[in-house]
Amino acid sequence: MFTVAIVNQKGGSGKSTMAECLAVAAELEGTASAILDLDPQGTVYAWSKRRESANPPVLSVTAASYKDEWQRLKDAGAELVIIDTPARLQDVVLSAADLADLIIVPAKATIKDLERVEDSIKLACMNSAKPAFVVFNQVRAQKGRSEDAEKAIKSQRYPVCPVRIGLRVAFEDSDMTGQTPQETEPSGKAANEIRLLYKYVSRLLAQVESEGVNNFTGEEVNKSKSKRVANG
Numbered sequence: 356m357f358t359v360a361i362v363n364q365k366g367g368s369g370k371s372t373m374a375e376c377l378a379v380a381a382e383l384e385g386t387a388s389a390i391l392d393l394d395p396q397g398t399v400y401a402w403s404k405r406r407e408s409a410n411p412p413v414l415s416v417t418a419a420s421y422k423d424e425w426q427r428l429k430d431a432g433a434e435l436v437i438i439d440t441p442a443r444l445q446d447v448v449l450s451a452a453d454l455a456d457l458i459i460v461p462a463k464a465t466i467k468d469l470e471r472v473e474d475s476i477k478l479a480c481m482n483s484a485k486p487a488f489v490v491f492n493q494v495r496a497q498k499g500r501s502e503d504a505e506k507a508i509k510s511q512r513y514p515v516c517p518v519r520i521g522l523r524v525a526f527e528d529s530d531m532t533g534q535t536p537q538e539t540e541p542s543g544k545a546a547n548e549i550r551l552l553y554k555y556v557s558r559l560l561a562q563v564e565s566e567g568v569n570n571f572t573g574e575e576v577n578k579s580k581s582k583r584v585a586n587g
């Protein structure tokens with residue numbers, strides 16, 4: 356079983372939406388997935404209640420219960436667990452990072468978001484360095500902005516996902532019924548970007564599996580030199 360933690364200390368960067376979309380992407384490809392909602396706001400849990408399908412299961416957990424629930428999912432045969440984390444509670448982020456094989460940091464290409472990326476990765480890798488990458492989310496059509504942001508992040512030597520997720524109404528529209536763009540507009544751009552992101556994540560997880568999380572030298576993440584993010 357693989358575990359992916361979605362982390363960004365900046366609120367509203369798209370963590371919960373990405374957790375939902377990636378878990379559904381896995382389900383649609385026949386991979387049994389589940390989400391641990393570690394955010395006391397319960398955004399993903401509420402999404403699952405609006406949803407007709409029981410899959411992916413979403414468990415609302417606390418810092419006290421998340422490990423037991425994670426183990427239960429593992430015992431029940433889950434293949435992918437995605438952990439959604441809150442923007443502010445640092446100890447909760449550390450708990451998620453402890454279990455994770457891979458950390459994803461969704462970030463808007465704004466200065467306020469970018470300022471928090473470094474803190475977020477350092478926090479997530481405080482106890483043990485984990486493979487981590489930034490994925491630009493809610494990217495506007497004008498190319499220059501996200502390219503400038505990408506340069507700024509790369510200058511901090513953090514890996515950036517080659518797939519960018521556009522600012523698209525399909526995310527908010529599908530959210531109304533507890534769904535994702537892959538379900539409501541499967542041939543739309545949002546769905547396609549999520550599929551590509553999921554493919555990228557799957558490739559990295561396969562590399563983590565073959566190399567081990569502590570010896571990970573993943574080619575993809577390696578490209579930007581900071582193959583793993585050291586504390587400090």
Ligand SMILES: Nc1ncnc2c1ncn2[C@@H]1O[C@H](COP(=O)(O)OP(=O)(O)OP(=O)(O)O)[C@@H](O)[C@H]1O
Pocket residue numbers: 365366367368369370371372373394396398440441442492493494520521522523524526527530
């Ligand atoms: N790519 C996107 N395009 C358009 N809207 C998006 C996109 N990604 C997320 N959103 C919307 O942005 C809002 C914030 O997203 P979300 O709740 O996923 O962020 P978050 O990082 O989990 O927030 P918090 O820090 O409060 O937990 C939601 O209304 C969501 O539907």
Ligand SMILES: [Mg+2]
Pocket residue numbers: 370371372394398439440441
């Ligand atoms: Mg959230």
